[in-house]
Amino acid sequence: xxxxxxxxxxxxxxxxxxxxxxxxxxxxxxxxxxxxxxxxxxxxxxxxxxxxxxxxxxxxxxxxxxxxxxxxxxxxxxxxxxxxxxxxxxxxxxxxxxxxxxxxxxxxxxxxxxxxxxxxxxxxxxxxxxxxxxxxxxxxxxxxxxxxxxxxxxxxxxxxxxxxxxxxxxxxxxxxxxxxxxxxxxxxxxxxxxxxxxxxxxxxxxxxxxxxxxxxxxxxxxxxxxxxxxxxxxxxxxxxxxxxxxxxxxxxxxxxxxxxxxxxxxxxxxxxxxxxxxxxxxxxxxxxxxxxxxxxxxxxxxxxxxxxxxxxxxxxxxxxxxxxxxxxxxxxxx
Numbered sequence: 001x002x003x004x005x006x007x008x009x010x011x012x013x014x015x016x017x018x019x020x021x022x023x024x025x026x027x028x029x030x031x032x033x034x035x036x037x038x039x040x041x042x043x044x045x046x047x048x049x050x051x052x053x054x055x056x057x058x059x060x061x062x063x064x065x066x067x068x069x070x071x072x073x074x075x076x077x078x079x080x081x082x083x084x085x086x087x088x089x090x091x092x093x094x095x096x097x098x099x100x101x102x103x104x105x106x107x108x109x110x111x112x113x114x115x116x117x118x119x120x121x122x123x124x125x126x127x128x129x130x131x132x133x134x135x136x137x138x139x140x141x142x143x144x145x146x147x148x149x150x151x152x153x154x155x156x157x158x159x160x161x162x163x164x165x166x167x168x169x170x171x172x173x174x175x176x177x178x179x180x181x182x183x184x185x186x187x188x189x190x191x192x193x194x195x196x197x198x199x200x201x202x203x204x205x206x207x208x209x210x211x212x213x214x215x216x217x218x219x220x221x222x223x224x225x226x227x228x229x230x231x232x233x234x235x236x237x238x239x240x241x242x243x244x245x246x247x248x249x250x251x252x253x254x255x256x257x258x259x260x261x262x263x264x265x266x267x268x269x270x271x272x273x274x275x276x277x278x279x280x281x282x283x284x285x286x287x288x289x290x291x292x293x294x295x296x297x298x299x300x301x302x303x304x305x306x307x308x309x310x311x312x313x314x315x316x317x318x319x320x321x322x323x324x325x326x327x328x329x330x331x332x333x334x
Contacts, residue, residue, distance in 0.1 A: 005177040006128065006167040008331070009068075009331070010166035011164070012067070012068055012165075014057055015160065015161040015286075016047065020044065022036045022044070040156065040280070042284045053142060054091055055094050057161060058079055061292075069168070073104070073134070074104065074132065074134035075104055077104060078092070078137045079106070079108050080109045080116050081109075081110070081139065081140050090108040099136075101136075111316055112317035113314055114255070115288025116314065117181070117314050119139060120137055120324060124181065134166060137165050138163070140161075140289055141287040143216070146216045148216070154215075158216075158287065161289045175306065175329040179324075179325045180324065181324045182241070182323045183322040184320070189222075189319040193318075194216075196213040196217070198214065230321035232268035234313055235265070235269055235323045249311045250309045251298070252275050253291055255314035257280075259278065282297075308327070308328045309327055312326070
């Protein structure tokens with residue numbers, strides 16, 4: 001590669017203190033710990049306290065990423081989220097102000113569980129175009145706020161959290177440089193992962209929404225099939241672009257949807273399952289925040305080390321999907 005590259009220079013993450021166990025959920029739903037673990041691999045997740053919002057999570061993770069990168073202010077902030085504080089305005093400007101980053105470019109990106117990779121590609125584009133030399137990319141989700149209190153299927157899967165990275169301008173061949181990114185979408189699957197009410201289509205009817213339409217819904221079986229298919233195909237595209245064989249990949253950091261999907265993607269790629277980073281057992285599916293949270297956790301516990309070749313891949317509502325490749329850099333962890 002030649003030209004101006006986006007290089008990962010810092011990382012940070014945050015989950016709210018409130019831990020919700022499978023046993024806690026079994027008192028609300030007709031379920032138990034074994035049922036949840038067997039189908040998802042999840043044991044615990046974190047939920048925001050009443051009154052807390054996505055911006056609170058984003059500020060915590062963003063602050064840690066900035067400290068990890070040495071504290072130099074970025075020229076732009078990209079926030080990937082499915083759960084903005086308000087439908088209008090975007091959440092990113094408030095996050096920027098609370099981080100002391102007044103007057104920088106700040107905007108939201110909405111790609112559900114692929115949000116971090118879309119945000120990463122957007123930040124890399126801002127750097128490649130010369131718009132700025134540094135970008136703070138945050139993915140933050142308060143997904144518990146859009147889950148139906150009567151839907152066992154979705155309520156056991158998701159959790160809240162945020163992850164962030166700082167991108168800086170650098171050399172394409174140095175550690176941390178984004179080597180390749182692949183993004184895609186298919187709007188024919190818009191209803192597979194959705195919140196039906198609250199947008200212009202529902203509001204334009206002039207009718208009050210049905211209660212169930214105000215919550216997140218997901219059609220599990222086709223989503224599972226599409227997720228494995230799209231993540232594997234996108235991963236192969238990125239590997240081809242960067243010139244890596246499957247054997248060159250040291251770590252697979254997939255969207256932490258559930259353990260069966262992670263294993264299925266690894267199997268499709270013919271990657272050993274033990275190369276996959278897994279933290280969903282502790283934090284569940286944090287939607288767009290899952291990849292940066294997994295990166296931060298794996299770096300903190302030593303499973304992800306400098307010099308390792310990392311393949312990231314995700315699938316989410318839209319439908320959207322994406323993958324990226326990077327040689328992991330040495331970072332200060334906060």
